[in-house]
Amino acid sequence: MLPTSRPSIGEEELKEIKKVFDTGWLGLGATVYEFENKIKEYLNAEHVIAVNTGTSALHLALDAVGIKEGDEVIVPSLTFCASIQVITALKASPVFCEINPKTLNIDIEDAKQRITSKTKAIMPVHYCGNACDMDALLDIGRKHKIFVIEDAAHAFGSSYKGKKIGSFGDITCFSFDPIKNITCGEGGAVVLSNSDRAEEIRKKRLLGIDKDAWHRYKGQRKRSWFYDVTTQGYRYHMSNFNAAIGLAQFAKLDLFIERKRSIIKRYNEQLRNLEGVQLLEWALNRVAPFSYIVRILGDKRDEAMDFLKEKGVGSGIHYIANHIQPYFQKYNKPLPVTEKVCNEILTLPLYYDMSDDDVDLVIKSMTEFSKKVTVNEPQG
Ligand SMILES: *Cc1c(COP(=O)(O)O)cnc(C)c1O
Numbered sequence: 001m002l003p004t005s006r007p008s009i010g011e012e013e014l015k016e017i018k019k020v021f022d023t024g025w026l027g028l029g030a031t032v033y034e035f036e037n038k039i040k041e042y043l044n045a046e047h048v049i050a051v052n053t054g055t056s057a058l059h060l061a062l063d064a065v066g067i068k069e070g071d072e073v074i075v076p077s078l079t080f081c082a083s084i085q086v087i088t089a090l091k092a093s094p095v096f097c098e099i100n101p102k103t104l105n106i107d108i109e110d111a112k113q114r115i116t117s118k119t120k121a122i123m124p125v126h127y128c129g130n131a132c133d134m135d136a137l138l139d140i141g142r143k144h145k146i147f148v149i150e151d152a153a154h155a156f157g158s159s160y161k162g163k164k165i166g167s168f169g170d171i172t173c174f175s176f177d178p179i180k181n182i183t184c185g186e187g188g189a190v191v192l193s194n195s196d197r198a199e200e201i202r203k204k205r206l207l208g209i210d211k212d213a214w215h216r217y218k219g220q221r222k223r224s225w226f227y228d229v230t231t232q233g234y235r236y237h238m239s240n241f242n243a244a245i246g247l248a249q250f251a252k253l254d255l256f257i258e259r260k261r262s263i264i265k266r267y268n269e270q271l272r273n274l275e276g277v278q279l280l281e282w283a284l285n286r287v288a289p290f291s292y293i294v295r296i297l298g299d300k301r302d303e304a305m306d307f308l309k310e311k312g313v314g315s316g317i318h319y320i321a322n323h324i325q326p327y328f329q330k331y332n333k334p335l336p337v338t339e340k341v342c343n344e345i346l347t348l349p350l351y352y353d354m355s356d357d358d359v360d361l362v363i364k365s366m367t368e369f370s371k372k373v374t375v376n377e378p379q380g
Contacts, residue, residue: 001309002361004316005179005291008256008352009245016244023240028206031240035247039189042250043166047198049190050238050246051205054153054175057188059086060236061171062121064190064201065147067092071120073149076106077323077338079125083151084322087123093330095119096323098337102281104293104345105132107337112140121147126155126165129181129290130283134160134169141170149173153188156181157257157288166191176246179351181288182253184246187238200231208233253288256352260289263350263359267292270363274370276300278344291318294366295344304346304369311365316347 020031032050040048051057067073069091075083077096087094098110104127111122122141124132132150141148152158153175155165166172174180176187190201203210208231238246261284271277271294278295296304301317308315321342323332348362 001312001314002349002354002358003314003351004347004349006351006353007178007183008252009183009249012248012251013245016248017241020240020244026241027239028237029240031243031247032238035184035238035243035250036189038247038250039191043164043191045164045166045191046193047191047195049198049201049205050184050243051188051190051236052238052242053186053236054151054173054177054180054188055082055086056205056234056236057173057175057190058083058123058149058151059089059234060201060204061149061173061190061192062086062090062092063204063232064197065121065149065171067120070118072116072118073121073123074111074114074119075123076125077321077335078104078127078319078342079151079322080153080319081322081325082153083123083125084325084328088328092120093118094322094328096328096331096333096335096338098335099127099341101295101337101341103127103130104280104341105130106137108133108136108140115140115144115146119144119146121149123149123151125151125153126158128280128282128293129155129158129287130281131155131158131160131165131286138169147171153177153180154290155288157253159286170194171197176242176249181256181290182246182249184238184242184249187242187246203231204233205236206233207235252352257288259352260350261287263354264289264292266359267348267363271366274367275374276370277366289350292348292350293318293345294348295341296346297344298373299343300373301344301346303373304366307369307372308362308365311361311368313362313365314349317342317345318347 036048071092072095073087074095098107106124148170150172158165172191174189176184210230211227
């Protein structure tokens with residue numbers, strides 16, 4: 001069975017891991033800093049803070065801008081539940097908004113309508129790697145004095161108007177979990193330009209420990225064992241071990257992007273005219289693709305999944321809308337577009353190591369499915 005996603009890992013990753021083993025320093029250290037610097041250079045960013053997951057990155061970002069109880073954060077309901085859990089973890093309220101069904105990205109007009117005096121942040125998600133309209137979002141942020149915290153878990157390597165996602169904007173959060181554009185095994189990063197806030201996030205990722213403050217304020221450089229705990233912190237730092245995997249993966253990023261773009265190009269060409277299948281809009285020359293999602297119309301999505309499974313093609317649903325999740329009922333309001341799209345989306349296999357034959361099997365199976373349902377139920 002073809003999986004929907006799979007990391008591409010091998011000898012290169014093992015070689016980097018071995019280097020870390022040989023130093024005997026597994027935790028936060030030189031390899032993490034090297035990984036951070038690589039990303040900083042690549043994105044043309046001011047500050048990159050590597051952490052243990054993308055979820056931690058989002059949590060730290062919201063915490064660092066002061067999101068707290070009573071605050072509201074506008075977020076699309078159609079996203080991974082991690083985007084929402086970090087809001088509720090800080091006792092703030094997620095305000096769910098709609099998406100544009102053509103891209104699955106945030107519906108900015110709808111989001112605007114949901115701004116209140118309690119709104120402190122808006123969290124766009126660059127779905128499948130395709131960038132949201134950042135000019136419009138940052139404009140709203142400035143106008144209403146709210147932070148734009150980008151959930152860029154899908155979009156490491158993507159661009160917007162000639163700039164890498166992460167090189168502009170307020171705060172951008174990436175994920176390097178096993179199936180993201182590159183993986184660290186598990187990992188994430190917070191990227192931003194504000195130096196004070198970056199300093200705060202650096203402390204928060206390691207239990208609020210500020211080794212420098214004590215030396216700065218008390219002028220006691222000799223006593224290096226001393227440290228101050230100056231803020232609420234978490235144990236969210238990345239380890240050398242994970243950064244080692246990330247370094248090897250980073251070296252392959254361009255290859256990953258190129259191959260996945262070419263698979264999508266072929267999917268788009270071959271699936272475009274299938275009855276009952278609606279493609280998303282792709283900015284193929286700017287996207288570092290994360291996943292490939294189509295919409296199956298006419299209430300046939302689950303049937304499509306069963307059919308594909310019989311043909312040896314795995315498929316998935318990314319994601320189940322969050323406003324209908326049991327834990328988030330307190331924040332549930334009707335979102336008709338999201339509810340409809342959530343029943344149509346289908347994630348098809350997309351990963352670097354897919355062969356051309358694998359891609360053809362997906363196309364052939366989708367074509368057969370489309371023919372089967374249109375023969376059974378002619379239009380009109
Ligand atoms: C993967 C993902 C996250 C969380 O990242 P982890 O590294 O898995 O914690 C957050 N938001 C979205 C949209 C994601 O896909």
